[in-house]
Amino acid sequence: xxxxxxxxIGTPGxxxxxxxxxxxxxxxxxxxxxxxxxxxxxxxxxxxxxxxPQ
Amino acid sequence: xxxSVYLSNPSVTINSVDLSNQCTAATITYTVEALENTAFxxxxxxxxxxxxxxxxxxxxxxxxxxAETEVSVYxxxxxxxxxxxxxxxxxxxxxxxxxxxxxxxxxxxxxINASLGELSTIDLTFTGGTLTxxxx
Numbered sequence: 001x002x003x004x005x006x007x008x009i010g011t012p013g014x015x016x017x018x019x020x021x022x023x024x025x026x027x028x029x030x031x032x033x034x035x036x037x038x039x040x041x042x043x044x045x046x047x048x049x050x051x052x053p054q
Numbered sequence: 055x056x057x058s059v060y061l062s063n064p065s066v067t068i069n070s071v072d073l074s075n076q077c078t079a080a081t082i083t084y085t086v087e088a089l090e091n092t093a094f095x096x097x098x099x100x101x102x103x104x105x106x107x108x109x110x111x112x113x114x115x116x117x118x119x120x121a122e123t124e125v126s127v128y129x130x131x132x133x134x135x136x137x138x139x140x141x142x143x144x145x146x147x148x149x150x151x152x153x154x155x156x157x158x159x160x161x162x163x164x165x166i167n168a169s170l171g172e173l174s175t176i177d178l179t180f181t182g183g184t185l186t187x188x189x190x
Contacts, residue, residue: 006121008072021136021156022070026129032071032121 006032058141065143066112068178069135071126078175079113080139082153084185108185110137110155116167116174127178130160137180148189158183 002016002024009016009032016033018024027033066077087104117123136156146152158180168174 006071008121008126009070016070018070019136021134023130023133023135026069026133026135027071029129030125032126 001035002028002033003036004032005034009033063142063144065138065140067138068112068126069130069137073112073114073123073126074143076115076117076123077112078115079111081111082139082155082185083109083111085109106184107181108155108158108183109179109181110139110158111177111179112137113175113177116165116176123176124165127160127163127176128165131163132160134159134183135180136183146188146190152188154186154188155180155183156186 002018004010004012004014004016006012009027016027018027024033028035064074064077064080065072066074066080085107087107088101089104090099091102092099114123114127134157136154137158138152138154140146140150140152142150144150159182160178160180163178164176166174167176
């Protein structure tokens, strides 16, 4: 998956789907798109509840 | 009679990068080579179609800033890509056709083309490939 970096290609952060014949490597090398995965929202893991000894 | 005046709104996209606001000239040359098939008995030369030999030439202002001309062009030298040109930036239509030259080869680029007191420009010529015209 490719992510748009340059506003000359589209909205930065959006997914980039190259059309046929597009030189993707040149876009990556120029820093115009990236191969980074979109950032996921951070999940907060709940702390385990310790059972109290009776 | 209706004519086209190119003031400021043609659209030029090279390898998916919209470089319209760095571009000052664009020329598409749609060529199908002529192969002569004149023979004895002919009274005039005649030709038949050969291979397509298309090209696009653009003039761009040079800029070394992020996401500008240099980073968009430099890595294309020696490779093939697609160029899309429209007379106007509006939607593609019969009166605003889109021309796409696919698998066009960029042989050379002039990263430095400087003259004292002038804005630096570069001329790029993309050759070969298949030219298609879309009207919708």
